[in-house]
Amino acid sequence: MGRNVTGDTPMSAERQARYRARLKAKIDALHKAAAPDSAELERLRQRIRELEADAKAAKPGPPKLGEVLFENDQLHATIERLEHQLAKAKAAKPKAAKAPVDPDSEVAKLKKRIAVLNAKVLDFRQAYDTLQQETGKAMEQAGAIPFEVSRAVAKGLTEATTSPKTRLAALQMWNALGINKRRR
Numbered sequence: 721m722g723r724n725v726t727g728d729t730p731m732s733a734e735r736q737a738r739y740r741a742r743l744k745a746k747i748d749a750l751h752k753a754a755a756p757d758s759a760e761l762e763r764l765r766q767r768i769r770e771l772e773a774d775a776k777a778a779k780p781g782p783p784k785l786g787e788v789l790f791e792n793d794q795l796h797a798t799i800e801r802l803e804h805q806l807a808k809a810k811a812a813k814p815k816a817a818k819a820p821v822d823p824d825s826e827v828a829k830l831k832k833r834i835a836v837l838n839a840k841v842l843d844f845r846q847a848y849d850t851l852q853q854e855t856g857k858a859m860e861q862a863g864a865i866p867f868e869v870s871r872a873v874a875k876g877l878t879e880a881t882t883s884p885k886t887r888l889a890a891l892q893m894w895n896a897l898g899i900n901k902r903r904r
Contacts, residue, residue: 785844792837799830869893 806823869890876882876890 785841785848788837788840788844792834792841795830795834795837799827799834802827802830865897869897 802823806827809823872886872890872893876887
């Protein structure tokens with residue numbers, strides 16, 4: 721490449737080429753330094769396989785309340801559909817060529833499943849109520865304000881349309897806590 725007419729300073733293309741070469745050498749050195757060790761990679765891959773196997777072998781936990789309620793609703797819809805089909809089948813004459821599916825047994829199975837799910841829902845609700853009572857007692861012992869009281873007080877103080885009856889109920893809940901007596 722040529723030199724600048726005014727002096728010994730190289731032209732910008734030559735400077736850029738040298739800079740790019742230095743930068744490429746630095747990048748190559750960083751890539752070599754950052755390359756993972758094959759033994760380390762194999763160890764990590766083995767750990768991933770172990771975790772995936774553990775996840776497949778793990779038993780699923782109990783269903784969540786929302787899942788049980790959703791399944792319950794689906795079963796109710798299926799029962800309604802089958803009862804509707806049964807009513808249609810009883811009203812219409814059955815065809816001799818096809819073997820009819822017994823909707824009564826399907827309905828009975830689904831009703832049994834609904835009873836089991838309703839029992840699960842009841843268990844969940846009882847466990848939730850027990851937990852809520854225990855949490856409320858622990859909060860009361862710690863001096864915290866229960867959620868129902870704080871909600872009622874906030875609603876009674878912030879809403880312009882709140883009736884005097886609601887405000888009175890919030891005040892009575894607050895006074896029942898005895899917080900004002902503790903501070904004196």
